[in-house]
Amino acid sequence: MNERDSIEVSTEQRGDALIVTPTGDIDLHRSPAFRARLKDFASSKPKRLVVDLSRVPYMDSSGVATLVEAMQIARRQSTELVLCGLQDKVRSIFEIARLDMVFKIVPDADTASKA
């Protein structure tokens, strides 16, 4: 994987919550990098892992698959996975895939870190 295939992800520890904020589209091209980063973050076994998608304008099913996998890893290790900050196009794929009952989705990182 070269630098162009990578994805910028910032992190912030807020209480028990590790907030990870990726930036940019998450599609088939970039989801492998996002998957690798998320697995790294999950491996630290935070009590709550918050994925703030407020800087992700677009996501396709490969990005959703990455989040489903992260949720499965989180459940196995008793980490709570929370999504927040979904923009319209990202919200749309969760609606279409009917995953709203599967993920915990809240409006923003403040809410997520206290949820």
Add this chain to the structure above:
Amino acid sequence: MAIQRGRPGAGTDDERHAPVKAREIREDDAQAMNDAPNDAPVILTIRSDARYLCLARALVGAFARQAGFDERCAGQVALAIDEALCNVMRHGYEGKSDQPIWMRLATIEEQDRTVGMRIVIEDEARQVEPAKIRSRDLADIRPGGLGVHIIREIMDDVLYEPRADRGMRLTLTRRLPSEGGRDLPVRNLESS
């Protein structure tokens, strides 16, 4: 440089990384594109490399807006096309990033007005029996397998068919909501 049909990996390194090319349509390509719609005003040739998906999405989104779809519907159509291209790249070409994919965009005109759009995607990947192209059960929550569901959910008509010589053809149509097309509801996803 044109994509070399039947010669995967052919060409210089620079050539292999040329992403999108408004290429001269040769006789055999014209035959491959014969069925519908012949009068497509926009034709895109793209390599099966995921780094160029963003270009295809931008093109489809802009075309949909120009056809009269609002921002939300145009974004959904672009998502469906993204998923269709991803399926060709991942499953059809099994991850090979130097194979050709053709996409044609056209509006659907009825009684002198635009009522929707049609997208035809063709490839030279392995052929699959159309009946076997299905989504996974949505209740079976696991990574992957959502692409076909998303395409069928967004588009009004979805037709997979083998091309005459090799590869597959996918024809997708979406009518404007005001012309009987689907208008997917927006739901509140937030838990609390």
